[in-house]
Amino acid sequence: MMHPDKLAENMADPDPSIAQSGQVGSQVKMKVGNSWLIANVRTLKADLDAGVIANIDFLGEGTEDSRGRLSNFRRGVTRYPIPGNDIVPVSTEDMRAIFAASDEPHVEIGTVYPTDDIRGALYVDPMLSKHFAILGSTGTGKSTSVALVLHRISQLSPEGHIVMIDPHGEYSAAFKSCGELFNVDNLQLPYWLLNFEEHCEVLLTSDGAERQRDADIIAKCLLAARTKGKEADKYGKVTVDSPIPYLLSDLNAIIVNEMGKLDRAGEATPYQRLKSKLDELKADPRYTFMFSGMLVSDTLGSLLSKLFRLPANGKPISIVDVSGVPSEVTSVVVSVLARMVFDYAIWSRTEAQRPILLVCEEAHRYVPKDENARGQAVRKILERIAKEGRKYGVSLGLITQRPSDLAEGVLSQCGTLVSMRLNNDRDQACVRAAMPEGARGFLDAIPALRNRECIVCGEGVAIPIRVRFDDLEPEKRPASSDPSFAALWRETGDEAGIIDRTIKRWRGHGR
Template sequence: MFKTESRNPATYESEKITPTVSEKTVQSQHFSSPIARIESVSPADLTAAVQDDLACYASISEKCNIGATMKIPISGGWVFASILSIRTREAGQALELAMTFVGAIQDGVFARGVDTFPAVHAPVYLASDEDQRHLYQQSGHDCIRIGTVYPSPDVPAMLNIEKLLSRHFSVLGSTGSGKSCTLALMIHKLVESCPQAHVLILDPHNEYAKSFETMGEHFNTENLSLPYWLMNFEEHIEIFVGRELTDRDSDIDILKRCLFSARKASAAEHSLSRLTVDTPIPYKLTDLLRALEEEIGRLEKAENTQPYLRLKAKIEELRSDRRFAFMFSGLLVQDSLHDLVSRLLRFPVEGRPVSTLDLSGIPSEIVDVVVSLISRLVFDFSMWSRKAGASTPLLLVCEEAHRYVPHHSSGDKRLQSARKSLERIAKEGRKYGVSLGLVSQRPSDLSEAILSQCGTVISMRMNNERDRKFVENTMPEGASHFLRLLPSLQNQECLVSGEGSACPLRVRLDYLDIPYQPASNDLDFASLWRHDLPDTHNTIHQTLRAWRRGIR
């Protein structure tokens, strides 16, 4: 599946770098002399002057490049730094390296950040592959490899599973930068390491069914029924009343009374002593319509019937429109919650730990409500299962996340049930074992509150300056220096920062074989336009047939 050079991260666990401040001892390792000497030091970065002329520097420039890792001796160990820029000094041919701190190894133990700074004139050495393995290692079986640390092809880039999932993560980048393949690679590696995982991917473009065909279940409007009665009151409002709430207070008040009446009619079957409009028990749409008609019958003036008639018309529209049949068909009155949770969240796993939910066939009017319902289902199930003493961690991945958790606008007073459900997972999911993965091509359009909850940020190439600035504001542990590299990243490269990695990394991602890649490739205009379709009449017929059936 993966074209990688396998390494066992556990083999690095017992290895230690012998700390020393002796320059003579240091010089015996890897190089006979330092590459540069420190000229200035600040709390976040440092500069160094290359010791020799350009000809000497050219001999090591293949490895000593932008992003290369350097090491400087300190009392009791080493400080590591990454090269941000290389320039020629105005006074002559000597080169100046601008670097940012990565971390330190003291007494053989790596720590993020630096508390002992190198002295001015301290020697600077190019870190060897062995040094970098100590620096970037994530030891043990609770880690997954996603690639190699730039620029070395031999130093594995590892992510800690526990820290990656318990603190949430995001995959960000411009269109075509490789976000879908990166996510697929990560999920495949997670499942390979943890075959009894429970992963649900909300897939708005039906990209991931192909990637997880052999190890997942694919759901769409044809094979999955979502019960309308599982919606909470806010989701009912969004569907029956609308997201724009101006002058709709009467509609909401009527819906609340009638919905409670409809749920109450079914409460006796479930032996519930306490009932609210949010209680997830089945009720009949006919009971809801009957409650509306009874309310209309109590009115004294005909002009007051408008809100009731609007609600009644909307309910009848949803019942009759076949596009909404996956949610509002007559069969959904049955209590199917057990079956829904079992199938969608993979209980039992049975060798297929990944569920992909195709949202492309869901009408745009209710897709936000569906995302809200599913997100809330994941969170509520995890919360109550933990209280019942049988909790199992779940991973919910939200592709095109900016559609459902948009950047907050102070003047926007519309209902945003999906945003609330996902924000709740971002803020409280860790307590109940719910991990959130956000994927977005427009991070500046994404809620800053929810993005800042992502402990690990995986950034692909990002050309838009506004997006880069936004990501910089949410970057964990002050890794914003690395954002300078975003425009120059190639496909199959990313920057990783945050809890999931030992320290900020530039990673060359492992190759994912074609059968396991998402179906996210764009059409090839030049190739397809050189040949006409073999059977245009049948192609148009099949296209129109699928179009009219609402299948995409």
């Protein structure tokens, strides 16, 4: 409880931190014994008799130094205050003590609001080991902020291992100097890496009982194709999911052979469907990156080395641009990449551990709230990484503009939430449910945040903070800026050439 006169006195103070103290989302402190308790203001209400009544969330405590200032701040409260305790504004010096970066590895991402020089730090180990999510409506500077965070982590760990799935081709421009760039032209993701479920998503066109019958046929024929190759003899037990190279011609021949064993012509329909789909994929130039006509060789080692940056050679981040991948198989490609990260982590446990960070832009596409949506393979693997990845050294970074469309189980597994402005009520309610108690006072600020400003709470920060992101150098920014209608609609000339070149790229799929 704070008296209105006292509040007015604080607001007049030239210290910007004291000027903000007592507002919703700001910090206040109180003395208990030799400790200063720091609390966050969640709500305020005027009362004619009592003055101003505030609901507060306790954040942590620190000791009082010889000058009566706060020091040695830590999260958590040992002793709580009793009614009648004085409430005192938090000064800039106090905020310096609260936000002083510890010796833990950390990256500085911006300036703590409302100060001009106190730096906001993200602690890398707690943030990555317990996953993180970056949320924000379109146009709030989300892509640039993601690029900033990843650049700072890359600078801290130049021998790191980061894989980013980029569905719009924005981030290649931001990481061309410090990352390895992959797209449909150089990815060469071989079809034999797909497991049984992913084969089903690519090859099956039927539904219901027919789909189950087709799946049984794929399982039988795929296992026969995998065990036929020379590679299979080395590994003993081979399953339908084993990433062992096989020839598409072998799979085709096995399907034809099985079809020839049938008694009645009507039973051949599912085999014919599979054979037609297989022929279609081999003939379609859009699928060259996966179903290429090259000789099949075991490229798994070189693919893992390039994709996971082993060794990193000073380029710790892989940008996988899936914008050129046909939309029908985008979720399968993302599923294969995510599963490779997780499976590699599981099977390399006996080796020197190399933790991997998987960053997934537009995450609501791949882990939607609707459980009946197509693309269940990618949903299952991302949910599994969210729940179990920490044990195996796999970190998940989710970036989305629609947290309300994201499966709740995945968002709840993110230990650090970075929330930029969210304009939609449903999205705000979703973040409200996911935020820890101590950060609730910041929630009213979410619709009012400026561009490139965010609220960070959870494991990656000492206490919940509101941060203004640093400016990023132009050459490190993603290609995500919005076109200016007013400026571009004044330009004219060479329209015929623009149309010709566009049609050429359109028809040649960008080539």
